[in-house]
Amino acid sequence: MARLIRTEKEVEGRFEEVWIVVEEDPLEQWPEGPLSVVGRDAPRQDGSLRVRGEARYTADIKLPGMLHAAVLRSPHAHARVQRIDLAPALALPGVRAAIGPGEANGLEEEAGWAGAPVAAVAADTFAQARAAVEAVDVEWEELEVVLDPEDAVRRGLVTGEARRSERGDVDRAFAEADVIVEGTYRTQTVLHNSLETHQAICEWQGDTLHVYISTQYIWGIRQEVAETLGMPEDKVRVVCEFMGGGFGAKNSPDEYTFAAAELARRTGRPVRCALTRHEEHTSAGNRNSTIQRLRAAARSDGTILALEGEFFNSVGWSGWSSPTEGPMRALYACDNVRTVTHAAKLNAPPMKAFRAPGFAEGTFGLECLIEDLAARLEIDPLELRRSNYAESNEGTPYSSKNLEECYRLAEPHWERRHEVRARSDAVWKRGVGMASQIWYGGGGPPSYAWVRLGSDGRATVITAMQDIGTGTRTAMAQIAAEELRVPLEKVDVVLGDSARGPYASISAGSSTTPSMGPAVRAAAADAREQIEDIAEQRGLPKNTPVEEVVGLLEEAQILGKGARGPNPTGMSVLTFGVHVVEVAVDVETGEVRVERVAAIHDVGRIINPLGASSQVEGGVIQGIGHTLSEERLLDPETGRVLTTSLDAYRMPTIADVPEIVCEFVDKPDEHLTNLGSKGLGEPPIVPIAAAIANAIRDATGAEVHELPISREEMLRALEAAKEKERRGAPAAV
Amino acid sequence: MSEVRLTVNGGEHVIDVPVGASLAHVLREELGLTGTKIACNEGHCGACTVQIDGVPRLSCIMLAHTVEGEVTTIEGLREHPLVDAFVRADAVQCGFCTPGQVVSAAALVAANPEPTREEIRHAMAGNICRCGTYPKIEEAILSWQD
Structure with missing residues (x-):
């Protein structure tokens, strides 16, 4: 039974109060300790595909007629575009379209850092696109560069209000202490450096935008792209079957996706926009100092x-x-x-x-x-x-x-x-x-999964989540196998496509397993109850192996669905x-x-x-x-x-x-x-x-x-x- | 465009590619061998590792026209026992560096079937894995003949 609740949602330590519809979670927890499948070592189900180089990453996808985009980035840490002329870029061989500030989300006149995106070009090859980017004629007005954080705060140059917290009487406690220690600690800026760089391929088919992207959050990309482009969310399809690392940097679409979408719209062809390693270091995010x-x-x-x-x-x-x-x-x-x-x-x-x-x-x-x-x-x-x-x-x-x-x-x-x-x-x-x-x-709702069983005795878990390399497919298969009481090798997991499965959680904030796992178990339990029901109708004992029961199905299938229940209140x-x-x-x-x-x-x-x-x-x-x-x-x-x-x-x-x-x-x-x-x-x-x-x-x-x-x-x-x-x-x- | 002759995984290829194209680019774009990954495109990370006459080489900084010898990519090593050893040991997370790791490891064990931990660390230090599968890679190479 679904019910509407007001709850606190946490991702990466950021909290917000939201209304969400949650489903009851009536299943008892399994007993502690290793079970038949859960709690036991399992090599990755997609391990062989990845090791043999057969897994298809966004970087490997090549659509018919696909163009390649390159992004013009500011050489200055703070500057404003006074004048920009895309014509010299458009005149070069192979160039199909060029866009400047304001023509795609993320391309802006004011560049706030060296590497900020300003313009983008699509061409037949990446080399042609890069050459064209170099040819764009820009006149910059250089502005003041602020790099010292304490100086910036003193001057009120902040991205938001200071966050303050206080409990007790701190001054009195320090006054009454036997020992006081103090120190100043500094941490540096570090880079995620996923080996697959940030990239997306955008293709329009009718009024639907297909986005193939290396991402940690299929549904977040869908939502943000749809909102930015003013489209219904269901008209944006997001695909990420395999991705080459994220570590937190791949939760949002950003300029490379929006530039690819706009260049694809203008050219009527699919466009790939992939960051280079150097761009990964200047423009793809970092752990701040x-x-x-x-x-x-x-x-x-x-x-x-x-x-x-x-x-x-x-x-x-x-x-x-x-x-x-x-x-x-x-x-x-x-x-x-x-x-x-x-x-x-x-x-x-x-x-x-x-x-x-x-x-x-x-x-x-x-x-x-x-x-x-x-x-x-x-x-x-x-x-x-x-x-x-x-x-x-x-x-x-x-x-x-x-x-x-x-x-x-x-x-x-x-x-x-x-x-x-x-x-x-x-x-x-x-x-x-x-x-x-x-x-x-701890993860949280909502998240959903479906489980499908056929007469061949195999089960498929279907959910539109992503496996960012953490072994998600395998963990989900283990949970389903445990609940269905079938061997692990009889379970497949289909994920990575917003058009082919229900809503799934972000893979960030250590939330994938705690958000998705309970939904998968609930879906498997729903399927198992149906199987037990069929067994009972056939007069078979309750513990009849699943394979035997579903073997009676012929073309019929068992479809289970499950949802992530709420986190404990208070x-x-x-x-x-x-x-x-x-x-x-x-x-x-x-x-x-x-x-x-x-x-x-x-x-x-x-x-x-x-x-x-x-x-x-x-x-x-x-x-x-x-x-x-x-x-x-x-x-x-x-x-x-x-x-x-x-x-x-x-x-x-x-x-x-x-x-x-x-x-x-x-x-x-x-x-x-x-x-x-x-x-x-x-x-x-x-x-x-x-x-x-x-x-x-x-x-x-x-x-x-x-x-x-x-x-x-x-x-x-x-x-x-x-x-x-x-x-x-x-x-x- | 200029003609280039390549022997890859035992097959002969004669193709026209621009002068200056890297071997990695040709393998991926012209021959469809996408198991070879490009992650830095400047010879620092090892994701693009292939073997030339059995020696690991960085295909992203090798000009296709300068290749002399037989190229072996991950596609030519798919039946190598190392593949199973990597899967068994969980020596794969996102997997983007993994084909390159296997190509380097295959060259190592061909020359030295029972490498020590130190030898593994020396031979594999050119292949970066950002997910940090290194302990499992070491285990996979130590147990590849099991």
């Missing part, structure tokens, strides 16, 4: 009395202000917390969500500060974290929280620190550090975890090597332990890149991106990977849906930077305050530690 000024107050027994933070998000020309203050507000029990988060509008490329936006950055600052507090209090860092355990989320009960169990699982890894330190020598110092993780990941659905990291630091050169990572997470029921371990490893490795080597650099004068290649922008390779141990609490959240599963894509990237920094501190005494921990930053921190030792550690406040 932050500055975090943090303070903590505690009693000498280790009770955290107050936390205070001022956060500067360098949002860029556009984007949203991610919840960098989130961990400070939510990770620990603390009655007195005050935060303010500024959103600086800069002449720099716009931010886009990147794997736990805000929380990855904020956890670095907070968990380094907590380590500092532990050192000052001379309390074991694990003990300090345990003794400030939050029992509710600012008064709201958790739907489930097993962080204590994560800490218990962390103990043997934490115990290794004595042995690890003992392996230090004169040059290589070794140590162990930890950091806790809190993040969202409860906070969050994910938790802890990382324990071992590092070695060369104190002469500042080289840091991560040698071992134990990643322990509480995300409810695990559907596919094999796929889950891959998610954790991937998050940890990406996080190691963010911590040690990755940084998008801007020219401080011109605002142009200096790191436009994968040579200059250094991501981890196989040679940089430490031993990674993954452990899960694997306890279903009894309040969350018929599955009890939360999401896992983002949690593993949240604590890794702080855990590495804390391990470095354990190894060397050096306190790093900036990401990436380059050799320069490492040597600075080592020098500062030596200086501090010479002066003698300051007394407690």
